[in-house]
Each structure stands twice: as structure tokens, then as C-alpha cells.
Amino acid sequence: MEIFQDVVCPVCGCLCDDIEVSVENNKIVKARNACAMGTTKFLNYNNDRIPSPMIKNNGVQKPVSLEECIEKTAEILVKAKYPLIYGLSLSSVESVKVAIELTEEVGGVLDNQTSVCHGPGVQGIHDIGESTGSLGEIRHRADLIIAWGANLQEAHPRHMERYSYTSKGRYRNGKEDRNLIVIDVRETLTAKAADKFIQIEQGKDFEFINALRTALRLEQIQKDKVAGVPVEEIEKLAEVLRSCEFGVIFFGQGVTQVNGKGRNIDGLFSLTRDLNSWTKFLIMPARGHFNVAGVNQVATWQTGFPYAIDLSRGYPWYNPGETTIIDIIRRGESDATLVVGSDPIAHFPPAISKRLINTPLISIDPAHSMTTMVSDVVIPSSFAGIEYEGLAYRMDGLCLPLKKLVKEPDNTMSDEKVLKMILAKVRELKKVN
């Protein structure tokens, strides 16, 4: 049996790096320290693999050689006038780098899951800026933690233990020294664990944030209730924010993907900025996929923009709402899509998914999904952080090295290698043409 120490868990944005993985006969048998979500992945990732590269022929996917798939993919991409490359949140940073180069080469658009989850959070940085920090800062100092539309307990099971509420830091000895307030529309598990839960009405985050900012400025709120919360309670909350030593807001999709979207975020970022005139206050997103932050990081340093990057003019261009994948598909402009490790067919609105299928669709994925099932070309790949190594970025932007723990199945390779082969083929075809 082989034991790997300090393994980074390639599941959620917490990127816990203290996992001890035991491997027997090229099979993971144990993942110590991982939460249930992490353990499930480590132990069961290998179920439901795509057995072979496939190309659809007369409506039926048929096993073919990898070379045929690469060739077909390259042909599709070279022929396309406005191809989309999408996904990558479950790939290594090295794979993302090749994907960007490929997008540049074929003159397409590179987009990522950010587009449909934390996009508004990213745009909030363009608008307002962000008072933030590394997760260790929270662990050492925060005496006030606010989870806003973020169900930490269920989406990031070890967040509280490692970085926030129950963690022990230099100046805080666990939850006795901290105050956890949950602001959400539902009483989640996180809300149940909190010192205080403030339930607000669905879709009223923006009103609530504004009321809170008003209260913070010690101005009068001209209403009895905002978002279903009595004004006195809002004023009390403002006082709690003002008087903490070190506060932090974690926000999730409960803020970014509801009514108000970007406006909610602009409001929260402004609130946090203003609070720094009173005390020390930070804000950070609780991000889902383990390397979604990494895609934003590498895209930003290579192209200047975090996602939705249009390279069809030769230089990078970015305009969310115009260059975001859903908007491009809705306008019927794209004519081919390459999906890497994502399942847009299952998650996009049905009308968009329908259009996606109407143009050539290629999937690179280790496992079956709704998207791979309807793809014209399917290329099986290996799992980042389990079967191939590389880098990933934690939700607070910290870079960590992913390990290779087991050998990948025959017939599969990393996204990085697959994308490199496609890129080489694309260049070859372009030269011939």
C-alpha cells in the first residue's frame, strides 16, 4: 500500500490540502481527513468512466481511436467561424493555459462556469474593488462571520473547521470567540449552526443591503420592515457590524444568482468598503468547483480578463452579457462548442441547450454526463488531482499543487495533453489550408 500525504482535495473551492490518501493496486482505498463530499470523489471517481473515444455517426456514438477524435475535433474547430470553448473548472491550470492558446488559434471564445455562478462577484471587483484576504486571516482574526446566501456547511463542508467559524487561530480559539450570522432566504444547515439567522424574503437582497448601508451611516430607514426584516433588527445588525474587531462576509450563489445579481454584489462590496472606516472588514466568495478560481486567475494574467474572453478578433475582448456563452448561444452566433469537464446541457436553460446541440458539440470529460451523451465527439480524459498533477487555485486565490495518486486508465490522458494534441492538429490543418 502506498500512502500519499498532504494531498489536495480536487472537489470544492476549499482545496483542503491535508488529505492522506491510501492507494492499493492502483486503487484509492482511503482518504483520511476528507469530508464526505471529498471522500466520495476519492473513492468513487472511477465509476461511470467513458470507456472509449467516440464519434457520432448517423446519430449514434461509436467507439473510434483517439487520433480520429482529435482529428475530427480539430476539423470542426478550424471550420468554425465562432467556436466556443467552455468549462475547465475541474482541470489543472496547465490545461487552462492550453485551452486559451487553442481559443486564440481558432479565433473563438473561452468561457467558464464563472459565467453562470460567480460572474457577478467578479464583475463587482471591476465596479467597486474588493476588501479581501486569505482564508488564514479569517481563521486568525475574525470575530464576526457572515454567511450571505452561502450554505458553507453543505457546499464546503470543511470551510468552518479549517478557515472560519469553528477553526482555531492565533487570536480566536474556535466558535466561542466568534459570532456567526447567516443571512439567507432559507434556514439551511449553516443557518441552523449559526449564532443568529436572519431570514430575508426571496429576491430582496438588494433592498436589504441598501437598508443595512443606510443604518450603517446612522441614517433613518423610512419603513417598518425591509425584505421582511423589522428595521430595529437591521439597525441592530449594523451595530454588530460596526463594533466587531474583524468581520468577514462570505457570499455564495444565493446572492450572485438571484434578483439583483451584480447590484447585490456591488452593494455588498460597497458595504464592506464602508465598514473599513469603522473597523476591519473583508469579503470573499465561497466558490464551488475546486479550480474555478484558477481559471479566472490564469485567464486574467494571460488575456487581461477573467472569463468570457472573445479572441475572434485576434486580441482579447471581454464584455459580459455579450461575450458570455449563454448570450452568444442565444443570439445563435456560435457554430461549434468544445466542452471541457462540464455539463452545460444539464445546467443551461433548455432553449440554450437545444441550440447547443444544433451545432457540432465536442466533450472532453472523464465521466458520462448529459453533455457527453449528446456530443458529436467524446474524448475521455483523466481526473486532475487524482490521475494527473498540476496547479489549482483555492477560492481565496491561493495556488496549490495537485498530485497524481493513481495511474489513469489506458486510453485516457489529461485535459492538458488532449488539448495539446488538438492544438497541434489545428495548427497542422491551418497550414494545409
Added chain:
Amino acid sequence: MQDILIKNGTVFDPINNIDGEIIDIAISKGKIVDKVDESNAEVIDASNKIVLPGGVDIHSHIAGPKVNMGRLLRPEDHYRNLKPKTSVKRAGVGTSCPSTFTTGYEYSEMGYTTVFEPANPPLKMLHVIDEFNDTPMIDKACYPLFGSNWHVMEYLHDNKEDELAAYIAWTLRSVKGYACKLVNPGGVEQWKWGGDVEGLDVAVGNFGVTPREIVKGMCKAVQRLNLPHSIHIHANNLGMPGNYETSIETLDSMREYAKENTNGKPNPIAHLTHVQFNTYGGTNWMNITSGAEHLAKYINNNDHVSIDLGQVVFSDTTTMTADGPFEHKLQTLTGNRWVNADIEAETGCGIVPIKYKKSNYIHAIMWVTGLEAALMIDDPWKVCMTTDHPNGGYFTTYPRVVTWLMSQKAREKYMEKVNKRAKSRTALESLDREYSFSDVVISTRAGTARLLGLNDKGHLGVGADADVAVYNIDLNKIDPAIQYWKVRKALRRADYTIKDGEIVVKDGEVVKSVPGRSYWVDSKVSTDLAKSVESEIKEKFKDYYTIQMSNYIVAEKNIINSSPITVQAEV
């Protein structure tokens, strides 16, 4: 790799005492050589052109989490400069926070071949290296931040000098850093509770050490480790009226650690960076003035100090520094967008966009301060030309700064446009010093390379790295003091840039992409000390950080062209 012969160029190579002589430069296998076989070499006709060592930038924020946050903060900055892909170049964008590929290309097109990134948290060095790998054309290195580091403050508090030195050596080796950077020593830790330090002798809250003790202790440790570069310091009170006094006090506190060099003079041990931001007189924003005269006087009398300018160039740019409290002040002053990013156990970061306006009194004073410092400090070997990119202006404005140094006329012309009250309160007009080409080469190449301990760079002697720039400046026809705009134009786009013996830029355009190296320093301390300190670090690691110690260490396999420099420590 083909040999290269640069013929008939006017060569400036101050390290080898060549001051505008017409000589040939021969290149083979990446190095400057005595001669090459002309019939087998690529011959560059450099007649009526100047030939300089490749540019060496001692301080420019080009990579890492802070720069990337700047890029993210400012999409509008990118739209001003959109760079399409070419057959050799990757696409890119950006002016004050350019993308990595574009950064490499633009430096190279200006004739620069080495650029050092001056401030990143040790914890984030893997990210820095990840960006370095995507920054082509230039050699790179990074100075990790130590000024508010918990280990450092604790070792100092416990008077553990040997252990401190060993800790620094361990950190540089582990995260692949090159030199030690101090930013607002102690103040950044205070900022994590919303405060700052006030002056050199007020202790940092929970640690019981003062900024003065941090500066002195770090300086001593760096000396004992024999690091190739001195302490790189951004003093307390940066950006505040009257702060020249703090800066001088800081420098003076380090003086006792200077060692003598072979000429019997003290070696530089303190590099006061972006001196412009550290050198104001006055007592408030209304009466702020340049304090350059005082600082210059100190530096002219003390040889343990070097500086870089951090010159302001009127433009729309982005300020970024580990000095979190300073950026917060700037945000409240300007109302501009603001990023803050504190890093556990180590440091912080702030970013605020800024538009330096000629009409603004304070901005005009800043402009004056940098130039006064450059002109009042007599010895060009002590002065490095920088804009603290992007804090004072973009690195692409270097040619403009150089012409301000070379031409009083250029300064006068410009001065007509700046704030009148600022103009009336500066000695700049009376300064008639004009940098010669040799002076410029010293402050952009020879001096910077020497201060960084890069013996094979900054000159064109036999054995040097074949990093060379050729510019279309005909000194028979152009007087830089008069036709300064022609110099500016020529310096912006090199006729040729040669990197490690290969032509990478021709007629101001990249013709070949090369990856460049990543330097880092391995200072060898005694084995026993190294061992005991490593186990101490291990013990604290779990308490201080949210990652495992093994994942903190940057593996060499993650670095393109990893280039360690090994030195022997005295502990």
C-alpha cells in the same frame, strides 16, 4: 545558435570603461566573446547606432497575485492597448497592468532583458512563478515580503539572530525568492486590525518589536546570509507629507551593518525603493513639498545606500503595494475603487487606480520630487531609473523619464505645463545637470545589475550574458539634450534586442519568443542550524498557515529555466 557580430556601433559599457567608442561586439553561444568568425556570423551593422547592455529593471510589479488583482480590477485599462496574436506573439492587453505575454514583449521591444518583481508574499510564490512561466523574453526574479512576517517578529522579539537568518534562508530557498523586501515594516500587521505604525519606535501591537528593530534585524540577517542584493525597503509613512525624515532615519539605522568592499568603501546594504514616494517635505497636503534635497544630501554622504526613483509620469495608472494602510488612505482621499488583500502570517496588499494630473499640486510635487532626487544625488551608481511600475507610471514610459534626466530642455518644456504653485516651490528649474549616455546605462543597466549582484549582466565584457540592445541614435547628428524626443522615440523601440545570444527583437518588433530564466537564491547556512530551524518552522506551520508545509514549498519542476544562485552564509 548562430554567432552574431555587431559591427561599428557606438558602445556604452561603463563597467568596462567604454564610453561611446566605436567597437565591435562578438557573440557566441549566448555569451559575449572576444571575436567570432565573421563569415559564419550574422552581422548587424550598427554604424551610427548605439549599443548598450540589455536593460535590467530592479523594481517593476509585473507578476503575482497583486498584479493580477490589478488586472482584474481594471478591464478599462486593457481596452487602451489591445495586442493581437501574431505568428510569434501571443495575444494580450493592458497598459498599467498588462497581461504576462504583453509585459514580456513590450519590455523586450524596449531593449530590456531582465526585470525583477519587487514584492510578493512568500505564501503566494507558486502563483508568482506560475506567472513568470508565462512572461517570455526576460529573465525574472522576485523579492518576497518579510516586513510584517510573524516568524521574523518573533525571532527578533526573542533575540534569536541566527535563527532569523536561517529562517530567511529557508524561506528564500523554499519559495524561490531572490532578496528580502520590507514594506512599511510592522505597519502591515497593524493594518490587519485596521491600524498602522506611527514612526520607527512604536512597537507592533501583539509582537513587542518596533519597526526599527525589524529593519535592523533584517538588515543584519541579510548581511550574514551574503545575499546578492541588499535589503529592498519601502519605509514607514510612505506617501505622507514630511516622510523624508522617516526615510533618512530608517536608512541611518542600517548604516552600522555595512561591510567594506575592496575599495575600502561600504557596500550598499539598503536599497530605498521608489524614493519619490518616500521623500516629501511639508506637514500637510496643502504645503507638501519635495524633500529630495535632504535625502540627496544624506545619500551623497553615505555609501551604504542605493535607491530607485519611482518617478511619476502624468497618466492614468494603478497604484499597488503591500502597504495596505497606505492604499486605504489613498482610497478615502480619492474615493476610487479599492482592493485590499491581507495574507495570513506574512503581509498585505492594496490597490487603487489613480490619475496623475499636471494641474494637481500634489501630483506635480511628486513629479518634481523624483526628478530632483535623480539630479541631486551625485553618483549615478546609487540611482536606478524606475517608475515603480505601475505606481508612478507604466514601464513603457521609461524613455520619457530618461529624456527628462538627459535634457534640461525637456524638463523645462514639460514644466511649463505643470501646476504653477508646485513649480514655484521647486529647485528643479535651477538644476542644470544632464545625464550622459553612460549615466543612463548605469542607472538602467550597469548599476542595477551590480546592485542585484548579477555579475554577468549590465555589461558587454567577454563572458557576460549576451543580452544586448541596439538603438537607432546617431550621436553625430543627435544631441540628447536638444533633440530629446528623438532619443525618446528610439529608446521606445530597439532596433535589435539580443537575449542570450539570439536576436529576439528586430525593428522594434519581437521576432522570436524565448522563455527567459527565473533566478532565486540559495544561501547555505550551517547544517545543524538549518535543521533545528526547519523543525521549529514545522512546529509553527500548522498554527500559522491554512496549508501544509510541503505545499508551501515551490518545487523546481514548476519553474521554467529555474536558475538558483548559491551563496555561503556566515551563520
